[in-house]
Amino acid sequence: GQNIDQPTEMTATEGAIVQINCTYQTSGFNGLFWYQQHAGEAPTFLSYNVLDGLEEKGRFSSFLSRSKGYSYLLLKELQMKDSASYLCAVMDSNYQLIWGAGTKLIIKP
Amino acid sequence: GAVVSQHPSWVICKSGTSVKIECRSLDFQATTMFWYRQFPKQSLMLMATSNEGSKATYEQGVEKDKFLINHASLTLSTLTVTSAHPEDSSFYICSATQGATEAFFGQGTRLTVV
Numbered sequence: 001g002q003n004i005d006q007p008t009e010m011t012a013t014e015g016a017i018v019q020i021n022c023t024y025q026t027s028g029f030n031g032l033f034w035y036q037q038h039a040g041e042a043p044t045f046l047s048y049n050v051l052d053g054l055e056e057k058g059r060f061s062s063f064l065s066r067s068k069g070y071s072y073l074l075l076k077e078l079q080m081k082d083s084a085s086y087l088c089a090v091m092d093s094n095y096q097l098i099w100g101a102g103t104k105l106i107i108k109p
Numbered sequence: 110g111a112v113v114s115q116h117p118s119w120v121i122c123k124s125g126t127s128v129k130i131e132c133r134s135l136d137f138q139a140t141t142m143f144w145y146r147q148f149p150k151q152s153l154m155l156m157a158t159s160n161e162g163s164k165a166t167y168e169q170g171v172e173k174d175k176f177l178i179n180h181a182s183l184t185l186s187t188l189t190v191t192s193a194h195p196e197d198s199s200f201y202i203c204s205a206t207q208g209a210t211e212a213f214f215g216q217g218t219r220l221t222v223v
Contacts, residue, residue, distance in 0.1 A: 033211060040200070042214040042216050043202075045211050087152070095141070097143070
């Protein structure tokens with residue numbers, strides 16, 4: 001079966017760095033996405049990785065290792081507004097998105 | 110980035126009535142649109158996938174006669190919740206893709222059935 005695993009909840013301190021991991025097992029691979037979702041809102045796109053390596057975009061970076069079925073989202077200089085759920089999703093061979101359950105990130109002052 | 114507009118943002122309806130939710134891709138042609146449902150504190154659950162001009166493919170457990178999906182053009186898909194009941198109250202989100210690209214999400218529709 002297809003499976004995406006990510007931690008349920010993480011806590012970090014304002015100004016610090018946090019890494020959210022995601023492991024996946026899917027039928028085929030056409031890219032991995034990270035989304036941010038604030039409570040009651042639709043997800044917003046953060047990053048897309050299809051090749052191995054690190055993609056940096058401002059305070060956010062995303063890493064992919066296809067051979068290990070592993071990705072992480074790195075958030076630097078955490079701000080209170082970064083408190084949200086972070087969703088990992090993989091596009092399978094049918095170009096469908098398989099979603100992780102999301103990681104709730106709590107930022108403390 | 111590309112824009113997907115979903116309407117309405119929220120709706121309250123009486124039990125037994127039908128509600129239509131629209132999803133439009135404003136600046137690109139969406140070959141595929143997805144409809145999701147999200148219950149509080151839960152992950153997104155894919156309900157169905159629709160390709161323009163063809164019937165939607167529903168996920169297991171989703172009643173196709175209850176959740177009618179129409180993808181009449183490359184920029185518009187609609188989800189109609191027929192004979193809504195309180196248990197259908199949820200957050201419905203659409204997303205659209207143009208081939209193997211990132212999925213762009215609509216704003217979501219909060220449906221409350223009373």
